[in-house]
Amino acid sequence: MSGHESTYIPKTGVEKWLDTRLPIVRFGADYLALPTPKNLNYWYTFGAILSICLVTQIATGIFLAMHYQPNTAMAFASVERIMRDVNGGWLIRYVHANGASMFFVAVYIHMLRGLYYGSYKAPREMIWILGCIIFFLMIATAFLGYVLPWGQMSYWGAEVITNLVGAIPMIGEPILIWLRGGPAIDNATLNRFFSLHYLLPFVIFGVVVLHLWALHTAGQNNPVGILIPKDREKKDMVPFHPYYTVKDGFALIVFLMMFAVFVFFMPNALGHADNYIPANPLVTPAHIVPEWYMLPFYAILRAVPDKFGGVVAMFGAIGILFVLPWLDTSKVRSMRYRPTMKVFFMIFVVNGLLLGWCGAQLPDAQVVPGMPSFFLVDGQLNSYLWLTRLATLYYFAFFAVILPLVGLRETPLKIPASISEPVLSGPDVMSGAVPAQAEKKG
Amino acid sequence: MAETVVNADQPQGGAPEGEATRRDFIHIAAGAAAAGAGVMVAWPLINSMNPAADTLALSTTEFDTSKVQEGMQVVITWQGKPVFLRNRSAAELQKVVADNTASDLKDPQTDAERTKPGHEAMLVVLASCTHLGCIPTFGSGDYGGWFCPCHGSHYDASGRIRKGPAPLNLVVPEYEFTAGSTIRIG
Numbered sequence: 263m264s265g266h267e268s269t270y271i272p273k274t275g276v277e278k279w280l281d282t283r284l285p286i287v288r289f290g291a292d293y294l295a296l297p298t299p300k301n302l303n304y305w306y307t308f309g310a311i312l313s314i315c316l317v318t319q320i321a322t323g324i325f326l327a328m329h330y331q332p333n334t335a336m337a338f339a340s341v342e343r344i345m346r347d348v349n350g351g352w353l354i355r356y357v358h359a360n361g362a363s364m365f366f367v368a369v370y371i372h373m374l375r376g377l378y379y380g381s382y383k384a385p386r387e388m389i390w391i392l393g394c395i396i397f398f399l400m401i402a403t404a405f406l407g408y409v410l411p412w413g414q415m416s417y418w419g420a421e422v423i424t425n426l427v428g429a430i431p432m433i434g435e436p437i438l439i440w441l442r443g444g445p446a447i448d449n450a451t452l453n454r455f456f457s458l459h460y461l462l463p464f465v466i467f468g469v470v471v472l473h474l475w476a477l478h479t480a481g482q483n484n485p486v487g488i489l490i491p492k493d494r495e496k497k498d499m500v501p502f503h504p505y506y507t508v509k510d511g512f513a514l515i516v517f518l519m520m521f522a523v524f525v526f527f528m529p530n531a532l533g534h535a536d537n538y539i540p541a542n543p544l545v546t547p548a549h550i551v552p553e554w555y556m557l558p559f560y561a562i563l564r565a566v567p568d569k570f571g572g573v574v575a576m577f578g579a580i581g582i583l584f585v586l587p588w589l590d591t592s593k594v595r596s597m598r599y600r601p602t603m604k605v606f607f608m609i610f611v612v613n614g615l616l617l618g619w620c621g622a623q624l625p626d627a628q629v630v631p632g633m634p635s636f637f638l639v640d641g642q643l644n645s646y647l648w649l650t651r652l653a654t655l656y657y658f659a660f661f662a663v664i665l666p667l668v669g670l671r672e673t674p675l676k677i678p679a680s681i682s683e684p685v686l687s688g689p690d691v692m693s694g695a696v697p698a699q700a701e702k703k704g
Numbered sequence: 705m706a707e708t709v710v711n712a713d714q715p716q717g718g719a720p721e722g723e724a725t726r727r728d729f730i731h732i733a734a735g736a737a738a739a740g741a742g743v744m745v746a747w748p749l750i751n752s753m754n755p756a757a758d759t760l761a762l763s764t765t766e767f768d769t770s771k772v773q774e775g776m777q778v779v780i781t782w783q784g785k786p787v788f789l790r791n792r793s794a795a796e797l798q799k800v801v802a803d804n805t806a807s808d809l810k811d812p813q814t815d816a817e818r819t820k821p822g823h824e825a826m827l828v829v830l831a832s833c834t835h836l837g838c839i840p841t842f843g844s845g846d847y848g849g850w851f852c853p854c855h856g857s858h859y860d861a862s863g864r865i866r867k868g869p870a871p872l873n874l875v876v877p878e879y880e881f882t883a884g885s886t887i888r889i890g
Contacts (some may be wrong), residue, residue: 329756347757350748357797 266502268292297499298506299484301681305375306482309369310510311517315365316470320359320463325561326351328687330410334449337412341497356529362404363532364418364521366555369397370614377586380595381483385484388585389480394583399466401556401580406459408553412452413537418550420455421449437671446543487595498681543684557621558614558657564625565647565654567640576652582661589661591669599675606664613656620650625703746795760774763880764890766882769826777842779831782889786831786839787852787877789887792861795849797825798857800862806868815862818876828887829863850874 266509270291272281281288331340344351373393376382382390409420424447428438443450484490490498500506523530532554536547554559562579566572582589597604623646626633633645642648678684745835765782769789772778777790792800797815804814813881819827833838838854845851847860866872879889 319862321749325752328753342757347756349751349756349761351752351756353748354752 267627269295272697281561284671293640294501294503296478296502297495298502299482299490299681300498300500300505301484301486302482302506302509303485304513305371305378305485307510307513308372308375310506311514312365312372313470314514315361315368316463316467319358319365320467322354322361323463324461325354326358327456327460330456332410332453334452334541336414338479339412341411353525353549356525360521360529360532362407362526363553363555364517365400366404368517369400372554373397373583374611377610378597379485380590380592382587382596383590384587385480386476388476390587391584392469392476395505396466396473398580398582399462399469401559403462404553405457406455406462407511409452409455410459411537411614411644412541414541414545414547415534415537417541418445418546419552420451422514422550422675424451426573426576429573431570444632447619465689483595484681485596485598485685486678487598488677490681494680502682514577516557517688551622554618554622557619558617559621561617561621561650563659564621564655565650578653579657586661586665589686590665591667592665592672592674593669594674599677600668600672601675602672603665603668606660606668609656610660613653613660617650617653617657620646620653625650632659634695734779735871738767746771760882764888766886766888768886769823770885772826774825782877788827788829788831788842788863788874790829790842790861792826792827792865796861799848800864803860803862803864806866809869810865813862814875818862818864818873820879823881823885826887827861827863827876828889829874829876832875833857833870834872834874835868836867840874 265458267290270288272278272279272287277287279285284628326344327338329344329351331337341355344355346352346628348354362639374392376393399401405419410515424438425443427441428434430437439445441451442448442453533553539547547659551557559576559579562573565578566575592600593604594600597607625645625647626645628642628644629646629649633644635642637643638648640647708820730843738752751767761807764784765780765787767778767780769791772789772791774791775793776841778787779786780790781787790860800815803809804864816824833840833852835852835855835857838852840850840859841853842850845858847858849858849860849863849866852860852868852870855869857870859870859874860866860868862873863876865871877889
């Protein structure tokens with residue numbers, strides 16, 4: 263725990279007895295007493311929100327599974343029975359369905375926070391990589407869960423996404439049949455998706471524990487992005503409790519209010535109406551779209567004219583996140599002191615939203631209606647196809663070109679010697695202040 | 705909670721040592737709010753495990769008892785549980801009425817309390833031994849009613865426990881004769 267001394271003193275006999283055998287109370291107490299940088303802003307609150315999201319999804323999911331029937335003949339009706347007959351089932355299902363969306367809202371903000379403040383840089387690469395694993399598992403879990411109600415979007419989503427595996431040269435077809443458990447999406451597929459959808463959240467929970475372990479080993483980053491030297495801990499750190507328990511608690515309540523607006527006032531706003539049509543293997547919906555949080559990746563998939571190439575690009579879009587710590591060449595963590603990079607970052611955020619927008623459109627539709635354009639390779643330039651390709655290009659260029667080059671060529675602003683300096687009026691003179699540098703820990 | 709004093713010079717509500725402070729009040733209020741929120745979250749989840757509306761809708765069963773021959777029983781299901789409909793013969797009826805005052809009744813009840821007036825021969829009981837819920841065997845045991853092979857409970861033809869570990873008579877469910885010989889259970 264970032265080399266921080268335990269301050270827990272067992273008071274009662276029971277506590278003493280337990281502490282010498284299983285110091286679990288000590289663990290909790292030290293967690294609460296953990297010195298935390300005192301300049302964390304509200305972007306840092308989403309870690310706590312995400313943990314609540316995960317617990318909420320697992321809790322509601324367990325109760326939904328008590329009523330759900332993972333069988334093609336009964337799945338859709340069992341979901342409707344949850345909505346109509348099970349006590350409070352409508353609430354539990356809407357919390358679960360909208361909770362998935364809230365989970366992704368929070369995780370995207372959490373990831374962009376990490377990107378902006380350089381939370382992936384040494385000594386925190388493991389935190390970031392574990393986070394990428396969690397993100398990947400979240401996508402898999404959300405996809406598997408979306409299939410379970412066995413509506414039209416469930417069925418055809420499963421059809422389209424499993425078909426991606428078929429794009430793998432040579433071995434694609436046998437793997438596809440193995441994955442589906444038959445020649446088509448059917449009962450075997452639904453059963454295994456239910457099994458895995460129940461399993462993966464617990465795997466996520468396990469990786470979250472590792473994520474926090476790595477976090478407490480390396481210590482939190484902060485918006486200034488400098489390491490807090492040992493001799494400034496008293497000045498620049500505050501105990502997690504009560505300072506951040508209260509701050510996170512407040513943010514959580516605000517977040518839950520927004521969550522509640524969706525659950526109680528527009529529970530189906532983020533879903534797709536077609537999923538209230540029972541699955542029909544003979545009729546494809548006019549327009550197959552994934553849930554909103556998958557749209558950017560769906561857009562990248564469609565941007566590539568080759569089937570296998572599209573699959574590679576889509577997985578590459580997630581995979582490139584794993585090597586991010588080694589793509590960024592800058593020694594400066596926080597983009598607060600990297601004005602050039604800050605601009606590229608803002609463009610990256612807008613570009614991500616644009617990719618999501620493109621993912622929901624038909625590729626051949628005109629972006630600007632009526633604007634004349636010319637035919638380029640395989641489609642009109644004025645089409646979502648080409649807009650998607652430009653946005654996809656920027657997405658990959660941001661990681662593979664911009665981050666490495668800007669880090670080498672930019673001139674960062676002067677970095678404060680301590681995290682207190684930017685907010686204090688007078689000079690915060692301290693003995694033996696060392697200028698911050700991205701020192702490598704072993 | 706481990707109190708780590710980082711800013712020891714900060715007043716903690718300003719009350720003298722040992723007295724309740726504003727901070728104590730905030731702690732209690734926040735704890736109470738958190739506990740209340742926890743209950744409010746847990747309630748709908750736990751309540752969802754109660755019988756659902758469609759389950760409750762299946763709570764009644766109708767059956768025409770004229771199908772039950774004298775001296776025989778028919779087993780039907782009500783709410784997913786088996787129910788004995790027993791049309792007692794004259795001899796059986798005579799015996800259970802005579803046993804109304806028997807000394808070995810663990811759970812004393814007259815046969816009239818267990819049947820409907822005008823339909824004295826028809827006994828309707830849940831087919832579940834009151835000991836641990838096995839289904840007793842028709843027509844066996846020391847009293848010619850039912851015998852539960854699991855732990856040796858003997859019931860008479862009125863379904864009253866006479867011998868063995870079961871504490872109570874076989875349960876007579878809520879039922880009524882709706883038209884002639886047809887009953888509605890539940």
